[in-house]
Amino acid sequence: MGAARRSRRWLVPVTAIAVVAGVGALGPVVADASPDLPGITAQDLLAKVQTAKVDGLSGTVRSAADLGLPALPGVEGESQIPDLLTGEHTARVAFAGPDKARVSVLDHMAERVLTTDGKTAWAYDSAKREAVKLALPARPAAPKVAPEREAYDPQAVAKKFLAAIDPSTAVDVTGTESVAGRDAYKLRLVPKTDKTTVGSVTLAIDSKTWVPLEVTVLPRTGSDPALQVGFSSVSFDVPAASTFAFTPPKGVKVTEKTLPAITPKKHSTPKALPKADPNKPATADRPTVIGEGWETIAVFRGVELDPGNGPLAQLLANARTVQGSWGSGKILTSKMVSALITDDGRVLVGLVTADTLAAAAPQAPR
Amino acid sequence: MSPSDVQAVARRSNSGQLPESAQRPGAGRHTLALFGAELHLVFGRARTWVLLAVLGLVPLLVGVAIRLSGSSGDAEGFIGQVAGNGFFLIVASLGLSLPFFLPTAVTVISGESLAGESSLGTLRSLLTAPAGRSRLLAAKMVALAVFCLTATLTVWLGGLIAGFVLFPVGDVVLLSGSTVSLTDGLLRALGIAVLIAGSLLGLAGIGLFVSSLTSTPLAAMAATFGAFIVFGILGAIPQIDEIHPWLLMYGWTSFADLLRDPPYWDAIVRNLLMQGAYLAVFYAAAWARLTSRDVNG
Numbered sequence: 001m002g003a004a005r006r007s008r009r010w011l012v013p014v015t016a017i018a019v020v021a022g023v024g025a026l027g028p029v030v031a032d033a034s035p036d037l038p039g040i041t042a043q044d045l046l047a048k049v050q051t052a053k054v055d056g057l058s059g060t061v062r063s064a065a066d067l068g069l070p071a072l073p074g075v076e077g078e079s080q081i082p083d084l085l086t087g088e089h090t091a092r093v094a095f096a097g098p099d100k101a102r103v104s105v106l107d108h109m110a111e112r113v114l115t116t117d118g119k120t121a122w123a124y125d126s127a128k129r130e131a132v133k134l135a136l137p138a139r140p141a142a143p144k145v146a147p148e149r150e151a152y153d154p155q156a157v158a159k160k161f162l163a164a165i166d167p168s169t170a171v172d173v174t175g176t177e178s179v180a181g182r183d184a185y186k187l188r189l190v191p192k193t194d195k196t197t198v199g200s201v202t203l204a205i206d207s208k209t210w211v212p213l214e215v216t217v218l219p220r221t222g223s224d225p226a227l228q229v230g231f232s233s234v235s236f237d238v239p240a241a242s243t244f245a246f247t248p249p250k251g252v253k254v255t256e257k258t259l260p261a262i263t264p265k266k267h268s269t270p271k272a273l274p275k276a277d278p279n280k281p282a283t284a285d286r287p288t289v290i291g292e293g294w295e296t297i298a299v300f301r302g303v304e305l306d307p308g309n310g311p312l313a314q315l316l317a318n319a320r321t322v323q324g325s326w327g328s329g330k331i332l333t334s335k336m337v338s339a340l341i342t343d344d345g346r347v348l349v350g351l352v353t354a355d356t357l358a359a360a361a362p363q364a365p366r
Numbered sequence: 367m368s369p370s371d372v373q374a375v376a377r378r379s380n381s382g383q384l385p386e387s388a389q390r391p392g393a394g395r396h397t398l399a400l401f402g403a404e405l406h407l408v409f410g411r412a413r414t415w416v417l418l419a420v421l422g423l424v425p426l427l428v429g430v431a432i433r434l435s436g437s438s439g440d441a442e443g444f445i446g447q448v449a450g451n452g453f454f455l456i457v458a459s460l461g462l463s464l465p466f467f468l469p470t471a472v473t474v475i476s477g478e479s480l481a482g483e484s485s486l487g488t489l490r491s492l493l494t495a496p497a498g499r500s501r502l503l504a505a506k507m508v509a510l511a512v513f514c515l516t517a518t519l520t521v522w523l524g525g526l527i528a529g530f531v532l533f534p535v536g537d538v539v540l541l542s543g544s545t546v547s548l549t550d551g552l553l554r555a556l557g558i559a560v561l562i563a564g565s566l567l568g569l570a571g572i573g574l575f576v577s578s579l580t581s582t583p584l585a586a587m588a589a590t591f592g593a594f595i596v597f598g599i600l601g602a603i604p605q606i607d608e609i610h611p612w613l614l615m616y617g618w619t620s621f622a623d624l625l626r627d628p629p630y631w632d633a634i635v636r637n638l639l640m641q642g643a644y645l646a647v648f649y650a651a652a653w654a655r656l657t658s659r660d661v662n663g
């Protein structure tokens with residue numbers, strides 16, 4: 001066997017690498033090929049989305065978030081930041097009618113189940129082996145079991161952005177794509193203001209049911225999505241009623257709670273936040289809101305920040321100091337979220353630029 | 367090389383191989399004989415049985431430790447459920463041996479496979495028949511795959527025995543909160559053992575390739591284990607998380623998805639495809655190396 005023939009044999013492993021790399025890199029691209037769909041105007045599409053109604057659906061939702069938030073070691077586990085806003089997650093979801101929902105978040109070797117059939121709500125955590133039973137009032141205004149339920153529903157996420165549409169938003173249809181095996185239109189919302197860090201929000205709208213299948217948020221700088229929530233598989237068959245029932249397994253600690261008839265608005269969307277009211281000072285868990293639309297800023301008051309010597313202190317030490325007639329504070333910025341922490345314990349947070357925050361500081365109630 | 371290795375090689379010589387002559391057996395019956403002889407070689411070694419014995423003892427050690435500590439388990443995850451249901455000792459042991467014990471065993475056996483023959487001098491005679499080289503490599507790989515499966519099944523069996531002896535057993539609570547019968551649970555655990563064996567194939571392929579490069583088995587084992595550690599380090603660096611999904615061990619923990627209701631197949635399938643990709647690349651490289659190798663090399 002000649003040396004040339006011998007070395008030619010190495011072409012086989014090289015080809016194997018090329019094929020593997022090719023399939024790995026191009027596979028998703030081919031799967032995402034733009035389907036052929038009749039043209040539609042942005043206004044028509046918007047109208048269809050806002051009136052879209054399905055009786056039920058089920059599927060798998062994937063979310064990936066990279067808000068550029070600083071990783072704080074040791075803080076992560078007990079963080080108050082909703083877990084949807086950090087890292088990648090997969091959840092199985094099922095919805096039927098207005099009051100039946102089930103979300104199972106597939107954690108690493110564990111699972112968190114949130115389910116409600118309209119009368120009872122269950123929250124089960126397989127890692128802690130604990131279940132919480134929540135008896136819902138006869139006529140709940142809107143049973144908010146947990147924010148996760150909405151966070152893993154691309155429809156609900158899309159609704160928040162659609163609600164933000166106002167004259168300051170440019171809306172256009174930018175093409176088609178295939179999401180979870182379904183043909184979808186891409187509706188892009190671009191804020192006209194340059195005060196926000198949001199570059200654009202793209203909704204993938206199913207061409208048959210007009211339900212949003214995927215939401216992609218791009219920051220003003222960079223091309224990597226800051227947030228992407230979408231179905232990786234979806235079925236529009238109404239799930240069986242048994243899907244929403246839950247029987248606590250043996251050996252699991254069950255805590256029973258009753259939700260009062262008047263649901264306190266614990267978790268509200270930025271849109272529904274109370275307007276700034278000087279007579280009603282904001283507290284740590286009840287933010288005041290300045291501005292509207294894309295420039296919305298939430299103000300928390302009386303936040304006790306005791307960074308000590310931890311990584312947070314280090315972060316604050318490196319942060320830019322800003323001053324004005326309102327006082328002085330430190331500004332933390334990431335590619336999506338900016339925060340201004342004033343020396344008198346107020347925190348301003350928003351999807352806005354650092355300068356916008358500083359400009360809004362005088363309006364923030366003390 | 368221990369005397370048992372020489373015996374094992376000699377046994378293969380008697381089972382249809384003609385290592386001293388220039389001829390390799392033809393197709394059909396002889397191929398089967400070759401595969402059988404490879405299995406004999408792997409499972410004829412004392413060290414193989416020592417490795418399997420250690421793996422079989424993992425569940426027992428874990429079980430005894432949990433039993434002695436006496437706590438009903440504040441630990442999260444599968445370990446915390448062992449005291450309540452011995453079934454989970456199987457899953458916990460498989461999960462515990464996956465990061466270290468199983469890869470070590472696979473490294474030892476795969477590093478040995480070709481380099482061992484090289485060091486004994488038996489490879490030279492096997493290589494003199496070019497037509498037989500591909501088949502020889504296939505037989506080596508099949509023997510490695512059988513070892514991977516034997517190793518995980520040993521842990522499964524060890525967990526089954528220790529779990530049933532040390533703890534109460536009963537219906538199995540899945541991650542999703544639903545309960546299935548013990549038989550269903552045991553079948554799922556068996557599926558996990560098979561999946562983990564599949565997860566080890568990529569590493570076995572790397573070991574086989576490294577083993578074809580050298581005639582020192584110890585060097586091959588060290589290099590393979592070194593590669594395994596490098597993968598582990600790369601996977602632990604958050605700054606390069608873009609390449610994490612393509613690392614060898616990225617999907618290794620997907621086996622737990624079998625305990626969901628219904629099982630979540632996406633991650634499992636992806637992991638098996640990844641292992642297949644690693645195996646294909648390194649098996650092809652080992653093939654190129656072995657078939658282009660000088661007889662004396």
